[in-house]
Amino acid sequence: MKIVVLVKQVPDTYGERILDPATGLVDRSGSDAVIDEIDERALEVALSYKDAHKDAEVVVLSMGSAAVTVGLRKGLAMGADSAVHVLDSALRGADVGWTSTVLAAALTATGFDLVIAGNESTDGGGGVVPAMVAERLGVPPITYLESVQISDDEVAGERGTGQGKLRVHAALPAVISITERLPEARFPKFKGIMSAKKKPFTVLSLEDLGIDPAVTFAGVGRSVVLQTTKRPARASGKKIVDEGNAGVELADFLVAGHLI
């Protein structure tokens, strides 16, 4: 069983996240970059399968700037067997269409039985890349899984939808995405951090993947940002210390604002 986990580097949500007003792109220098927590949970799904099936192989795959190296190294330290980094300056500002095309090409190059991704990133939040990758690879996607069972030839689980839960399964090879309902990731151990340095780490360019943007993306619709506006910061209003009457004062405030 070869499991490839898709990993995205995102601005840490514990800091301020910034959009570049000129390009509308996330300013990745303006905040600390970390592996998206949801992707660490995706890796945990793969690693816990590997705990029980020693012959399983886990690969972490990311597309992004040079800063992604740190995140992929962390994935190796947690227990992944190898890392693949698609790095190419032509991919700056890639939309979900380009991203999914490149990831699908990289997955074809690495080979896979199962691809695991987070359901949506904390920065883009689109939640569409896993399904797009599956469509491009011609394999079934199951997104937003809240529980995952992996067997030799099948992946199954429950996914939440607005109208209820679905129990679903798909034959392998397949692409799945998982939600926050899955367990938190393990911490890298010292031994893992040391051995991570010796694990295979492959860097691929678009040329390595046989992609020439001018040819591959000709005639492909692309979403582009026209304009970015920062919302004015919210000012604080009235603040009182309760001296025994604050509940009544609040009721008066709500009445004055026609809120009750």
Place this chain on the structure above:
Amino acid sequence: MSNILALIEVSHHGDLADSTPSLLAAAAKLGTPVAVVVTVPGAGSALVEKLGQLGAAQVYLAQSEQVGTFLVTPQVDALALAMSTFNPGAILTVNSVEGRDVAARLAARIDAGLVIDAVDLRSEGPSIVATHSVFGGAYTVESTVQGGRAIVTVRQGAIEGQADAAVPVVTTVSLESDTGRSAVIDEVIDNVVVSARPPLRGASTVVSGGRGLGSQEKFALVERLADALGAAVGASRAAVDAGFVSQASQVGQTGVTVSPQLYVALGISGAIQHRAGMQTAKTIVAINKDADAPIFDIADFGIVGDVFTVVPQLIEAIESRSKK
């Protein structure tokens, strides 16, 4: 005016999803709304009249025995088929789990440009311009699609108003999908709705509780105030992680994003992740013991005090007013 396809979500009981009016209103802003409905044979015709009232000029009924058995694939195939009939200027889906899946797969299949989570839409010449609210409302971004067809997922309930009622022209087609690329649905488990409170998403008033409530039993105070205000119940991640309330109530970065008229934060410090899910509320009220809690930076009315004394007094004041 160009045709705009709108993929209508239908529950497995055969009802239209709550998102339907907003989605058709969005389609009407761009062109002639064509409702695409994918059901098992015979189940769609009952929906035609209602879709007309909501503004669908055309209804495209795609019928497939595979609906409810194969995940998402019948819907993707139905839209692909409808495209060849209507040559649409854009294709809209709801920004739900299912709607995003359909939009994603169709965009990859036909190399369309995909625009995600639009909160508003307009036409500009032949282009479509979508507005997005990014990083919890900290930024407003406008985007468009260049070089191909546009597929747009529309945030649920974001676009208000209603399209003009119509008597729709109905097209019915039968569909059979290649299921090799599809996951299989084994079972559908209904959401058990035990609460008479409004759903969190789209509620006009939200009362949320945080770690400051202290325990699952004491979290009942949040529910009492919610009921006094006719509000939905929300929670911070800390309250969810502590097991006070289910994860479905989580407001913030990784939970539900709300934009109500009134947001009441009880015992919530206001971590940036929580604020990202509620800071576009029209009026924010916060009650917290800690005078330095960051929630006060964005509150229109902040009370430094104990929720267990202030909130009961507030509930009493609200109830005595309603008796007058």
